[in-house]
Amino acid sequence: MSVVDDPQQAMALHDLHGRQSLGSYLRAIWGHAGFVTTLASAYVREQAAGRALGIGWLLVSPLLLTGTYFFIFGVVFQVDKGVDHFIGYLVVGVLAFTWIIRSATSGAKALSGNRPLMHSLSFPRMALPLATAISEAVTFGVSLAIAALVAVLSGTLGVRVLAVVGVLAVSLLFTAGLGAVLSLAGSRLLDVQDALPYLMRIWFYFSGVLYPRSIIEARAPAWLSTILFDVNPGATITGLFRWCFGFAPAGDDVVAMFLTTLGWAVALLAGAVVMFTHREVNLGA
Amino acid sequence: MPDRDLVLQADAVHFAYAPVHGFRRSPARRGTDVLHSVDVTLRRGESLGIMGPNGSGKTTLLRVLAGVLTPREGRVRATHRPILLALGPALRGRLPVRDNIVLGLTALGLSRSRARSHVDDVLAFAELNEHAGKQLQALSSGMHARLQFSIATVIRPDILLLDELLSVGDAAFRRKSAERIDALRDAASAFVLVSHDHAAVQRLCDRAMLLRAGSVVYDGPVTDLPEQA
Numbered sequence: 358m359s360v361v362d363d364p365q366q367a368m369a370l371h372d373l374h375g376r377q378s379l380g381s382y383l384r385a386i387w388g389h390a391g392f393v394t395t396l397a398s399a400y401v402r403e404q405a406a407g408r409a410l411g412i413g414w415l416l417v418s419p420l421l422l423t424g425t426y427f428f429i430f431g432v433v434f435q436v437d438k439g440v441d442h443f444i445g446y447l448v449v450g451v452l453a454f455t456w457i458i459r460s461a462t463s464g465a466k467a468l469s470g471n472r473p474l475m476h477s478l479s480f481p482r483m484a485l486p487l488a489t490a491i492s493e494a495v496t497f498g499v500s501l502a503i504a505a506l507v508a509v510l511s512g513t514l515g516v517r518v519l520a521v522v523g524v525l526a527v528s529l530l531f532t533a534g535l536g537a538v539l540s541l542a543g544s545r546l547l548d549v550q551d552a553l554p555y556l557m558r559i560w561f562y563f564s565g566v567l568y569p570r571s572i573i574e575a576r577a578p579a580w581l582s583t584i585l586f587d588v589n590p591g592a593t594i595t596g597l598f599r600w601c602f603g604f605a606p607a608g609d610d611v612v613a614m615f616l617t618t619l620g621w622a623v624a625l626l627a628g629a630v631v632m633f634t635h636r637e638v639n640l641g642a
Numbered sequence: 643m644p645d646r647d648l649v650l651q652a653d654a655v656h657f658a659y660a661p662v663h664g665f666r667r668s669p670a671r672r673g674t675d676v677l678h679s680v681d682v683t684l685r686r687g688e689s690l691g692i693m694g695p696n697g698s699g700k701t702t703l704l705r706v707l708a709g710v711l712t713p714r715e716g717r718v719r720a721t722h723r724p725i726l727l728a729l730g731p732a733l734r735g736r737l738p739v740r741d742n743i744v745l746g747l748t749a750l751g752l753s754r755s756r757a758r759s760h761v762d763d764v765l766a767f768a769e770l771n772e773h774a775g776k777q778l779q780a781l782s783s784g785m786h787a788r789l790q791f792s793i794a795t796v797i798r799p800d801i802l803l804l805d806e807l808l809s810v811g812d813a814a815f816r817r818k819s820a821e822r823i824d825a826l827r828d829a830a831s832a833f834v835l836v837s838h839d840h841a842a843v844q845r846l847c848d849r850a851m852l853l854r855a856g857s858v859v860y861d862g863p864v865t866d867l868p869e870q871a
Contacts, residue, residue, distance in 0.1 A: 370651060370719035373709035391754035395745050399734050406736040406777070473731035478749055479710050479723060638712045 374638045382634045385481040392480060393488045400492035415499045419455060423448045423503075426567060436568040442511045445604035449504045450566040450595040456497035457532060457591060458557045463489045464536020465543035465550050468640060475640060482640050483633045486540040490533035498525065504602050513603025521601040527619050528594050534625025541632055544640060564591035569606055587613065590621040649832045650684040650707065650724060650801055655716035657699075657706055657856075676702045677856045679716070684801070689833040691843030691864060694853035700836045703853065704803050707834065721831070725750070725799030730790060735779035739770060739789065742778050746793040760796050767822075768792035769815070784811060795822050802830040806837055843867070 377385070386393075405412040427447050430436050440446045467486040468475070475482060501521065508514040543549045565573070565586055573582045586592045593614040599605040600614070657677040676699045684690060692700050705711040707718060708726035732749040733742045743764045747757035765771045768788040773781060781789065787810045810819055827833045827846060837843055843850055843864060850867040852860035860868060 370648060370721060373718045373720055373723065374712045389748070389751065391752065391757060392745075392748040395741075395748045395754060395757070399737055399741065399745055402741075403734060403736050471731070474749075476705055476710055477726065477728040477731050479708055479725070480749065480751070 376638060377634055379630065379634055382481060382483075382630065382637070386483055386487070389480050389484050393484045393491065396484070396488035397491035397495065400488065401495050404496065412499065415496050416503060419452050419500045420503055422455065423451045426451055430567045436572060439571040440569045440604075440606055442513060442604050445504075445507045445511050445513060445602060446569070446599060446606075447567065448507050449599045449602050449604055452497065452500050452504055453528075453595040453598045454561055454564060454566045454591060456493060456500075456528075457535070457594065458554075458561065459496070460490055460493045460532035460536050461539055461557055462550075462553050463493060464532075465539040465553050467536065467540040468544035469540075469547065469550070481633070482637055483537055483629065486537040486629075487533055489540075490529065490536045493532065493536075494525065494529045501598075504598070508602040508604070511603070515603055517603070518601055521598070524594075524597045524601055524615070527615065527622055528597070530622035530626055531590060531594065531618060534622060534627075534629050537629035538625060538632065541629075541636055560591055564589055564595065566591075566595055571606075588617065590618055593617045593621075645685070647685040647687075648683065649686055649722070650682065650718070650720040652680065652682040652707060652713075652718040653716050655680045655682075655703070655706055655713045655718065657702055657711060657713050659702075675856060677706065677713070680853075680856070680858055682707065682851070684832040684834065686831050688849060689827055689835070689847040691847035691850045691867075692834065692836045692853065693838070693840070693843060693850060693867070697855075698853040699856040700853055701805055704805050704834065704836050708803050720801060722800040724801035724803050724834075725797065726803040726805065727794035727797075727799075728805050733778055733790070736777055738775050739778055739781065740765070740774045742789070743793055746790075747796060750794070750797050752797065764789075764792045764796060767818075787811065788815060791819055795819075795826060798826065798829050800831045802826055802833045804833070804835045804837075840867075 464486045467489045471485050570586050596614045600611045658675045694700050706713050708724050732746050743761045744757045765774050791810045847864050850864040
């Protein structure tokens with residue numbers, strides 16, 4: 358990889374540890390797209406390697422999780438009021454939010470867990486959280502087979518399922534940005550990695566994954582439900598996937614949810630790129 | 643008047659491995675100094691051998707020159723980004739050998755399609771054709787080293803940095819790997835080798851640097867390198 362792009366200046370000496378411009382950093386990431394996708398693929402296959410069920414765990418694990426939540430919140434606490442297909446509502450919500458949690462927690466370790474690699478090879482460090490985000494998206498994509506099966510059994514699967522590709526893409530931008538920001542925090546302060554599972558669990562419980570919006574609206578002021586369901590990207594992402602599989606409650610504004618998710622995604626990803634251009638040189642010490 | 647033959651210059655480089663705690667570095671958290679005011683100058687066509695006892699800072703200096711470690715003080719400038727041929731941490735034990743070749747080559751900056759096109763050549767050079775589908779962790783340490791060498795030496799960097807990649811495999815493999823190193827060195831504008839092997843440095847380099855406790859104690863013609871280096 359050349360330090361300079363202009364052959365006329367190829368003989369000039371350039372500072373190896375100088376801060377890169379935004380444009381050159383983005384070009385460097387693009388130049389390592391092959392590494393990002395290959396590493397992401399390696400992460401996915403490592404999850405299956407050495408296990409009797411192999412890639413089947415990508416389906417069994419979320420199935421067990423949603424089964425447990427359905428028993429507790431659907432059967433024991435009966436919070437399914439106002440939702441036509443509560444099993445589908447729960448399954449898709451749990452799958453989507455579990456993806457967000459996994460992307461955040463593995464993103465936080467993406468730099469600190471690869472220190473030997475960063476001390477050996479020169480590549481844009483943002484490649485590491487990006488690879489983690491893509492691998493988690495692939496895992497989530499496989500687990501969506503469960504959502505499709507529940508939608509078929511519930512009779513809700515329709516043409517809108519095709520929109521899942523776009524929703525997955527914009528949600529991936531969000532999880533990539535979130536993971537990249539957390540990777541920087543986690544590389545500097547290991548406490549972030551310790552605190553994150555608890556913070557994510559709190560976020561999970563406040564994002565309407567296990568109960569419908571009507572439960573909050575009946576007990577809390579309107580502004581709180583607006584924050585929890587209209588501004589909170591955890592709620593808009595789960596809401597979008599529910600809409601794709603026909604499990605969205607009546608009255609959900611899918612366009613507003615998409616735009617909110619897109620806004621968060623762009624803000625986080627742009628913020629992450631800017632932070633990496635500032636912090637990149639300090640990641641190697 | 644700028645020296646037009648200069649391809650790499652490190653000025654007064656200090657380095658310390660910083661502890662990974664807290665958002666800010668305080669003097670109490672500076673870490674242990676590994677390099678003290680090290681200067682390195684490389685001109686076109688030069689090959690430099692860096693020697694010194696364990697813990698003298700050789701590998702750290704190589705990583706600073708590669709741009710993967712950032713000096714606490716001083717600066718490193720180069721005409722092209724130097725490439726350090728060190729692949730170990732990039733490879734994944736639970737993946738097949740074939741996939742590790744693609745991973746290693748993309749980590750060195752090749753596109754995925756170009757990396758795939760080199761897989762058979764790498765397997766042949768490493769003499770691991772029949773192990774292509776095995777997990778990397780199933781290989782012996784010797785096979786592992788041969789694979790790393792064969793992957794790392796696919797690329798042709800302008801400024802080449804090597805860290806003890808020479809004593810790999812049996813006598814026959816060492817012969818052909820030495821030929822490949824010669825070819826890499828000849829193709830590069832400048833070449834830096836870190837090694838404990840006095841004979842290898844004498845054979846491959848025209849200049850030598852001796853480090854002790856992070857400081858340069860000798861920098862000159864390889865023929866005048868002190869015997870105790």
